[in-house]
Amino acid sequence: MRCDFADSLLQGYFDGELGGRRAAEFERHLRHCVHCATELVDLDLLRDRLQLAQLYEPATASVRRKISARLHAIAPTTPTPQPRLWHWLAAAAALLFVAILLVRAGHGLHSDDYQAELAGEIVDAHVRSLQPGPMNGIASNDERVVKGWLDNRAAFAIPVRDFANAGFALKGGRADVIEGHAVAVLVYERNGHPINVFIWPTQEPDSPSRTGSRQSFQWVDWRKGKMEFCAVSDADTVELEQLYQLINSSA
């Protein structure tokens, strides 16, 4: 038996996540509700059991070693002194290469590596979005509803347009995080294929579309008006380019 009225309050109370007023409200309820009182005891026992069993598994020494070796390979801390001339030459060449990468990154344009990696992350996020499960989003074909939802969650204003007339029906919006960047996602559908358009603010100048593919997904990326857009789908690149034209000419 459980008490549906108080179920989520009970979890919040048990986890110490209720504010003072709601906690007091729950405690008043608790005086009269045997189910909740019993369940609290059960939750307590379960937590004790989990703690007692010491299920936490810290990183093993071997995984720590491997991580530190691999991190060292991509981002060495201090160069070790090398006596031989060719070592110096190799180090100089490596430094020059790094300097070029940094200059390119500093000039705004991401390096191609970085771009490809970011696109990969976005494709992964697209794939995750196709999984069943709770999603931080809203399903609606109403531009204003989707825009209102996103504006409440993103720190930047999102242009939301439905292109159902042109065959790209707006299905909703989501908030997502791509490796530390908060992004807004517009969801469209084209002939049964879901298309996610990831949007985040950028300082970079406008740029025309670039396309690429990863696994069996295509992506089209562009920047306009201090926003970066990346559309991902298993639909044809041609269709993604159409959506790019539609969004770009309306933004």
Add this chain to the structure above:
Amino acid sequence: MNDLDAEDRRRFEQLVLPHVDAAFNLARWLMRSRADAEDVAQEALLRACRFFRGFQGGDARAWLLQIVRNTCYTWLEKNRPMELSVEFDEELHLQTCPTPETIAIAGDDRERLTLALETLPPRFREILVLRELEGCSYKEIAAITAIPIGTVMSSLSRARRQLYSALTNSLKEPVREM
């Protein structure tokens, strides 16, 4: 490829590396395997290092765990898609999952709890691991798993109920006596 300068690298070591245990623990429970967790944890730390410039301060543990989680799901999607596709059919137990019988004959309570936890769908398992083992607040869990706080609360409720019933179904003697 070298995206971090010395200063970034130092900050990465200070802010992110202290959470390697948390990263490994979450990976271990999502992957249900220590060997796979070793691979995924390494991969996630490398990604975190590459994307460290995107980290705008704040909770480094939540930031890292979110990358670990994404890396785990991407790996599972590629290598064990079944585990993700059936996760909301709560009655259906995966073939590779422990059965009530194996949980019942498990040697000690730690093993029993481990097996029971592993029968839960990944989205419930992760939320329990984050709350009970990692001690994350609802807000942190919401940030890591990208679900709203209200959903965190209701998922925790269902996850705990499922864990509880996985344990009681497998035992002849009452759980309370443990």
